Amino acid sequence: MDAFKYKENKLHCEDVNLSKIASSFGTPAYVYSxxxxxxxxxxxxxxxxxxxxxxxxxxxxxxxxxxxxxxxxxxxxxxxxxxxxxxxxxxxxxxxxxxxxxxxxxxxxxxxxxxxxxxxxxxxxxxxxxxxxxxxxxxxxxxxxxxxxxxxxxxxxxxxxxxxxxxxxxxxxxxxxxxxxxxxxxxxxxxxxxxxxxxxxxxxxxxxxxxxxxxxxxxxxxxxxxxxxxxxxxxxxxxxxxxxxxxxxxxxxxxxxxxxxxxxxxxxxxxxxxxxxxxxANAGVLLTKVEYIKDEFLIVDAAMNDLLRPSLYQAKHEIWNVEKGDGNKVIRNIVGPICESSDFLGKNIKISAEEDDILAVRTAGAYGFVMSSNYNTRPRACEILVEGNQTKLIRKRESLENILEMELNLND
Ligand SMILES: Cc1ncc(COP(=O)(O)O)c(C=O)c1O
The missing domain is CATH 3.20.20.10 (Alanine racemase)
Known part of the structure; x- marks a missing residue:
């Protein structure tokens, strides 16, 4: 089944509008149905x-x-x-x-x-x-x-x-x-x-x-x-x-x-x-926000530390704008902020998107969050479970404190 569908041009997980999830919980965020x-x-x-x-x-x-x-x-x-x-x-x-x-x-x-x-x-x-x-x-x-x-x-x-x-x-x-x-x-x-x-x-x-x-x-x-x-x-x-x-x-x-x-x-x-x-796999998406548009690149706030599959296996995921607009679709490379050329979520994706738009990387439920890391000292994304019109936070977004608290002996 596909639990992620457009209703009145807005992408939903079951009965919840994904834009609303992004504004309530921030991005990057994993959303599961x-x-x-x-x-x-x-x-x-x-x-x-x-x-x-x-x-x-x-x-x-x-x-x-x-x-x-x-x-x-x-x-x-x-x-x-x-x-x-x-x-x-x-x-x-x-x-x-x-x-x-x-x-x-x-x-x-x-x-x-x-x-x-x-x-x-x-x-x-x-x-x-x-x-x-x-x-x-x-x-x-x-x-x-x-x-x-x-x-x-x-x-x-x-x-x-x-x-x-x-x-x-x-x-x-x-x-x-x-x-x-x-x-x-x-x-x-x-x-x-x-x-x-x-x-x-x-x-x-x-x-x-x-x-x-x-x-x-x-x-x-x-x-x-x-x-x-x-x-x-x-x-x-x-x-x-x-x-x-x-x-x-x-x-x-x-x-x-x-x-x-x-x-x-x-x-x-x-x-x-x-x-x-x-x-x-098809029970989850990764939500990410477009930070910048530069040449053919959409630079988004999710990266290979959040979803490694494209970099590791050259895996291809569909990437959709959660708001279906009437703008022209153009071919984009969708990349993250990590300092590696292999940091991309999708290449040659036909999409219409502006800065601040929210994108959904589809079929990301498997080998997605579980492979995420703190590379570039990036806190891991939150995870949200949707049931009907209800959303439940099932893993908090990591904080920088969470990452730093593991490191010891600063005075040695
Ligand atoms: C031993 C073993 N069992 C099951 C699986 C699950 O495979 P899949 O997610 O492709 O169903 C794996 C994944 O590689 C595995 O190594």
């Missing part, structure tokens, strides 16, 4: 015909506590990639048995927290990690549930930085022999239980064939593991479903799930997915 987040998540949750299947929202894509709480309420579990994200999920009351912990570099302390909280599974990404988890579980006299994240060697397409399932990518374990040896090892360990197999082939995937191929490779491996005597509880095929950053139509979560459930027919394991972008 509760309806879009809910509907996107329900598209996963309600599409499963097997009630044991589960969508674990990828917290890294949008980790605000109010958003996580909302997604828990509609039935999502959580995929976390750090102790910090696990802490976020637990702090909104997520059931530990709905939390999957992925990531190649889990620290001892993060592993300990996961074991103590009895999370559903650690997606183990190396042989050394497995031994570390076992040693920590042994010390705690507990049992840790693990899945092996394997590398199916599938190129899902898309930008090199978001492709993760090929041989040579740093994620998962590639050698089938290593995986089978590890599975045997786990089956003999009193401190480990092997509950699943996991993979994640990349992000912004718009071709369902890649998922089918991944499912088939996962089944082959699960069958080999079954022959060792391990019955897996679930197969986790990761996240990655793409979204439209323009007006093209791509497969949606319903398409993905009906395709995968067909592949899963006759299998005992439940299906877990780890969607991020397809739930959060």
């Amino acid at each position: 509760k309806k879009a987040l809910t509907e996107n998540a329900l598209m996963y949750v309600n599409s499963f015909t097997n009630p044991d299947n589960m969508a674990c929202f990828s917290v890294k894509s949008l980790s605000n506590l109010s958003v996580l709480k909302l997604l828990k309420e509609v039935g999502c579990g959580f995929d976390v990639v750090s102790g910090g994200e696990m802490h976020r999920a637990l702090s909104i009351g997520a059931d530990p048995k709905s939390i999957i912990f992925s990531g190649v570099g889990k620290s001892s302390d993060e592993i300990k927290q996961g074991i103590l909280n009895k999370i559903l599974s650690f997606n183990v990404e190396s042989v050394s990690e497995l031994y570390k988890i076992e040693a920590i579980a042994k010390k705690l006299q507990m049992n840790a549930s693990v899945s092996i994240r394997f590398n199916p060697d599938i190129d899902s397409g898309g930008h090199d930085y978001i492709t993760t399932g090929r041989k040579g990518d740093k994620f998962g374990i590639s050698s089938i022999e290593d995986i089978l040896n590890l599975s045997t090892y786990i089956s003999k360990s009193p401190n480990l239980s092997m509950v699943g197999l996991a993979c994640h082939i990349g992000s912004q995937i718009i071709n369902l064939e890649s998922y089918k191929e991944t499912a088939q490779r996962t089944f082959e491996l699960a069958d080999q593991i079954f022959d060792i005597g391990i019955e897996l509880e679930f197969l986790d095929l990761g996240g990655g479903l793409g979204v439209s950053y323009d007006s093209n139509i791509h497969p949606n979560p319903e398409d993905l799930i009906s395709c995968l459930e067909l592949e899963f027919k006759g299998r005992k394991e439940r299906l877990i997915l780890e969607p991020g972008r397809s739930i959060s």
Whole structure:
């Protein structure tokens, strides 16, 4: 669904005029639609015909506590990639048995927290990690549930930085022999239980064939593991479903799930997915004000520290003026105030805008605020959640005091 539409030439989020949000809360500001987040998540949750299947929202894509709480309420579990994200999920009351912990570099302390909280599974990404988890579980006299994240060697397409399932990518374990040896090892360990197999082939995937191929490779491996005597509880095929950053139509979560459930027919394991972008991306925009117009440049008050995707991945976002005027649209490069040539939000954008106008960078809900930083000592933007005609501040704008208070020993 698109929760951001013009009504009488004014861009709204649900029933709230975005200009009004900009004047009440200032800019830059992230604005999310509760309806879009809910509907996107329900598209996963309600599409499963097997009630044991589960969508674990990828917290890294949008980790605000109010958003996580909302997604828990509609039935999502959580995929976390750090102790910090696990802490976020637990702090909104997520059931530990709905939390999957992925990531190649889990620290001892993060592993300990996961074991103590009895999370559903650690997606183990190396042989050394497995031994570390076992040693920590042994010390705690507990049992840790693990899945092996394997590398199916599938190129899902898309930008090199978001492709993760090929041989040579740093994620998962590639050698089938290593995986089978590890599975045997786990089956003999009193401190480990092997509950699943996991993979994640990349992000912004718009071709369902890649998922089918991944499912088939996962089944082959699960069958080999079954022959060792391990019955897996679930197969986790990761996240990655793409979204439209323009007006093209791509497969949606319903398409993905009906395709995968067909592949899963006759299998005992439940299906877990780890969607991020397809739930959060189109539910958010970044509001920014035009400060100056110079030549072909619109210089705005949001920058790469607020939205890194254009600089990092050459990602393209639509950028709209929140007031649809009758001025001529011209081609502009929309850039921020940061002292880097790579600081831009959009290039060659056809737009009509004057100084002081408010622009909305669309489809910015995923990998937007979460990647923001204080580069150039710029305080991070605020986050606002809209429900119908109501707005709620869900993260305060940072102040300069917030930034400086972390720095110590000024007198040394
Ligand atoms: C392990 C893992 N799971 C899930 C995701 C979510 O991917 P997406 O936001 O593309 O759905 C990611 C993102 O890269 C990931 O690394």
